Amino acid sequence: MSRMIFSINQCSPVELRLLKALRALNWEGSWPAQAGFFLEEMGLSSSQAFVFADLVTAIIEADPGFYLLGPTSPFVSRDELNLLAALGNASRKSSNRLGQVTRSRVPVVKSLIDSCGTALRAGQISMKTRASLHNGRTLPSVASQVLPFQDDRTLRNVTVVSVHKPTPRVRRIVLGGHSLKTFVTDLAAQWVKIFLPGGTTQPVGRAFTIYSFDAINSQLTFDIALHDGGPMSDWALTAKPGDGLQLAGPRGGFKGVTPRSWLLMAADETGLPAVAAIVRLLPADLEVHVFAEVADESERQFLDTQPNVRVRWIYRNGTSSQEPETLSEVLRYSPLPATGGDAWIAAEASAIRSIRTQLLRDRGFELGRVQAAGYWKHGEQDHRDLAAG
Incomplete structure (x- = not known):
C-alpha cells in the first residue's frame, strides 16, 4: 500500500x-x-x-x-x-x-x-507543516550510504597532441594518452571536466563539451572560447603538444528528438562544439534549424551539416552592413515550423532563461521537449547548471 x-x-x-x-x-x-x-x-x-x-x-x-x-x-x-x-x-x-x-x-x-x-x-520558502504517513514507505534510514552519481569520475592523465585555431577567438585542443583507451562516450554533446596541473595547489577545472572523440586513435578534441582573464583561456594561448592535463567524465549529452518531430538548436561560441557534434549524428531527413551567435564574421565556424539543416549566423558586434543582434532577439522574430518540435539550447545563463521562456510561452513548445543549459554565466567562474547533466 x-x-x-x-x-x-x-x-x-x-x-x-x-x-x-x-x-x-x-x-x-x-x-x-x-x-x-x-x-x-x-x-x-x-x-x-x-x-x-x-x-x-x-x-x-x-x-x-x-x-x-x-x-x-x-x-x-x-x-x-x-x-x-x-x-x-x-x-x-x-x-x-x-x-x-x-x-x-x-x-x-x-x-x-x-x-x-x-x-x-x-530561500525563504515556507513549506506546509504535515505529518508523515506511517503506513507509507519511509525514507531510507540515516545510516544508509548510497552510491554517488553513476558517471565516470576517474581522473585520466592526458597530453596535448595538437592545437588548432578554427577562428581568432577559439582554440581547438586535441588530447591523447593511454588513459583514453578505456574512455567511452555514448551520446553526442557530452562534456568532460579539464583540469590544469596545479602543483601543490588545488588544480583549476572547467567543463568543456567534447567536439569529437576518435576511439581508434584514443584522441579527444574540445574547443576553448577565449576570453580575457580566464585561467583556461590563458593556458590555451600558450598550449603546445606534450603539455599535461587531467580530465574527468563524460557527463550529460543530447537525449535525442521525438519521432516525427523537428529540432531547434541555438548556441553561442561555448555551445557550438555541441552543435557540431549533434548535427553530425542526426538523421538525414530530420528538419533542423540552427541559430549560432558569435562575435563577428571572423568567428563563424564550419559546420558539417545535412541538406535539411538550416543555419543562421548571428553577429552580436554586427557587420558593416548589419546591426548587432543577439540570439534571443533573432529567435523571437524568426519563422519556424508551426507544429511543436524539440529544442536544444546552450549559451549564457540569463540568455537561456529568456529563450526558454520565449519558446514555452510564445512558441508553444512542450515543457518536456526543451533542453536548455546555461554553459556560462556573467560574473561567475566555473558556472554549473543542473540542466547540463
Whole structure:
C-alpha cells in the first residue's frame, strides 16, 4: 500500500512546484533539464539545485521502489507526501548543513534532507507543516550510504597532441594518452571536466563539451572560447603538444528528438562544439534549424551539416552592413515550423532563461521537449547548471 496515490490537491502551491522539480530529476527525456529552472523559479540558486539532484539520486539508489510519479501527474504518492513532510521539517530546523555535503563524499539521505531544508530556509520558502504517513514507505534510514552519481569520475592523465585555431577567438585542443583507451562516450554533446596541473595547489577545472572523440586513435578534441582573464583561456594561448592535463567524465549529452518531430538548436561560441557534434549524428531527413551567435564574421565556424539543416549566423558586434543582434532577439522574430518540435539550447545563463521562456510561452513548445543549459554565466567562474547533466 505504500504506492497508494492521492489527489494532488493535498499539496500546497509551494509543494507542487518543489514536487514537480523532484519528479523531473527522476524522469526521462528532457525533463531533468527543466528541474533546475523549476528550483530557480522558487528562489533557489543554481548551486543549491545540485543538492536536490543529489537527494533524488540518493533516495532512488538506496530504495529503488520509492515512488516518484511523472512531472505532470494529477496525483501524489504516499512516498512523495512523506518526502515533502521530511523536507518541510528540515526547513524549519535551526541548522547550517548546506555546503557540508560535497560530491567527494558518499552522501547519506538524512544529511541531504537537512541540506535541502537549509536551502529552502535560505530561500525563504515556507513549506506546509504535515505529518508523515506511517503506513507509507519511509525514507531510507540515516545510516544508509548510497552510491554517488553513476558517471565516470576517474581522473585520466592526458597530453596535448595538437592545437588548432578554427577562428581568432577559439582554440581547438586535441588530447591523447593511454588513459583514453578505456574512455567511452555514448551520446553526442557530452562534456568532460579539464583540469590544469596545479602543483601543490588545488588544480583549476572547467567543463568543456567534447567536439569529437576518435576511439581508434584514443584522441579527444574540445574547443576553448577565449576570453580575457580566464585561467583556461590563458593556458590555451600558450598550449603546445606534450603539455599535461587531467580530465574527468563524460557527463550529460543530447537525449535525442521525438519521432516525427523537428529540432531547434541555438548556441553561442561555448555551445557550438555541441552543435557540431549533434548535427553530425542526426538523421538525414530530420528538419533542423540552427541559430549560432558569435562575435563577428571572423568567428563563424564550419559546420558539417545535412541538406535539411538550416543555419543562421548571428553577429552580436554586427557587420558593416548589419546591426548587432543577439540570439534571443533573432529567435523571437524568426519563422519556424508551426507544429511543436524539440529544442536544444546552450549559451549564457540569463540568455537561456529568456529563450526558454520565449519558446514555452510564445512558441508553444512542450515543457518536456526543451533542453536548455546555461554553459556560462556573467560574473561567475566555473558556472554549473543542473540542466547540463
